[in-house]
Amino acid sequence: MSNKFIFNEDINKIITKRKSVRTYNTEKIPDEILNKLNEYIKSLSGPFDEKVVFKILDSKEHINGAKLGTYGIIKGATKFIAAKIKEGEVALEELGYEMESLVLYATALGLGTCWIGGTFKKGQFAKAMEVESGEILPIISPIGYESENKSFVEKTMRRFSNCDHRKPWNKIFFFRDFSCPLTEHATLDGFKDALENVRLAPSALNKQPWRIVKHGDDFHFFISNDKEEAKEGYDINKIDLGIAMCHFDLTCKELGINGGFKVIDPKIEEVPKHYKYIITWIKEEQKR
Numbered sequence: 001m002s003n004k005f006i007f008n009e010d011i012n013k014i015i016t017k018r019k020s021v022r023t024y025n026t027e028k029i030p031d032e033i034l035n036k037l038n039e040y041i042k043s044l045s046g047p048f049d050e051k052v053v054f055k056i057l058d059s060k061e062h063i064n065g066a067k068l069g070t071y072g073i074i075k076g077a078t079k080f081i082a083a084k085i086k087e088g089e090v091a092l093e094e095l096g097y098e099m100e101s102l103v104l105y106a107t108a109l110g111l112g113t114c115w116i117g118g119t120f121k122k123g124q125f126a127k128a129m130e131v132e133s134g135e136i137l138p139i140i141s142p143i144g145y146e147s148e149n150k151s152f153v154e155k156t157m158r159r160f161s162n163c164d165h166r167k168p169w170n171k172i173f174f175f176r177d178f179s180c181p182l183t184e185h186a187t188l189d190g191f192k193d194a195l196e197n198v199r200l201a202p203s204a205l206n207k208q209p210w211r212i213v214k215h216g217d218d219f220h221f222f223i224s225n226d227k228e229e230a231k232e233g234y235d236i237n238k239i240d241l242g243i244a245m246c247h248f249d250l251t252c253k254e255l256g257i258n259g260g261f262k263v264i265d266p267k268i269e270e271v272p273k274h275y276k277y278i279i280t281w282i283k284e285e286q287k288r
């Protein structure tokens with residue numbers, strides 16, 4: 001359950017600093033930094049009992065003959081983090097949690113990252129990662145140093161895709177049930193930063209599908225899924241939820257608020273049709 005907190009910077013600052021970086025310069029990542037990332041990978045654990053395999057790959061090395069790369073918007077990157085996992089009930093949430101923990105660690109080390117679920121050469125990465133039947137490799141991220149000269153495509157994309165925008169509190173957080181929206185001005189019992197850090201989390205297409213209902217010191221996590229999405233054979237919203245869980249959990253850990261995730265009956269009446277309950281974060285003294 002525990003994810004040893006070893007960032008050298010305040011979690012709120014790291015989360016605010018992280019932005020998707022799509023254009024990289026030619027500066028090499030020093031071995032010392034790569035070693036730190038590999039050490040962190042070894043120490044990674046998430047809320048579920050699922051094993052995620054991470055590797056840092058270099059596109060110049062042609063591992064297992066693979067020609068790694070992305071197409072479209074990522075420019076200049078030669079190093080990538082790839083993550084594979086065995087298919088399972090909560091595999092994607094676990095991957096989202098652990099990968100985001102790694103992304104935040106990389107951010108604290110001064111590296112740029114960008115979650116990529118769509119536009120990468122899946123077959124080639126699968127070859128390099130030796131993906132077997134029953135395993136999936138849904139996500140990669142380039143890592144490197146941000147270029148000051150953004151490509152025209154990236155600049156245009158940032159301007160029009162609303163990626164700096166986040167939904168307001170009262171659209172994603174609720175008190176007791178979905179009839180009562182929660183705002184940052186409510187009594188939050190020390191959980192304001194944890195919720196704000198969920199709000200700032202990255203998500204695929206910036207859809208921000210997470211919804212949280214606060215009930216005392218229990219926080220029920222839901223996914224809002226207006227379209228049944230299983231385009232690639234998996235539900236990317238589950239990865240987004242894992243990322244949100246990571247932001248919530250790491251913030252609580254840094255604040256010294258003990259607790260953990262558990263599937264319970266949230267006993268909430270009138271849940272909107274397209275909201276799906278996933279899990280509850282429970283403060284330690286109240287664990288059932």
Ligand SMILES: Cc1cc2nc3c(=O)[nH]c(=O)nc-3n(C[C@H](O)[C@H](O)[C@H](O)COP(=O)(O)O)c2cc1C
Nearest residue numbers: 019020115116117118119163202203204205206239
């Ligand atoms: C699971 C996931 C998949 C993503 N896939 C892509 C992708 O394929 N291409 C891309 O350019 N950005 C991708 N993104 C990045 C999001 O567009 C980005 O996080 C969001 O717009 C918020 O912007 P920010 O990361 O700069 O805060 C993905 C993000 C997540 C969490």
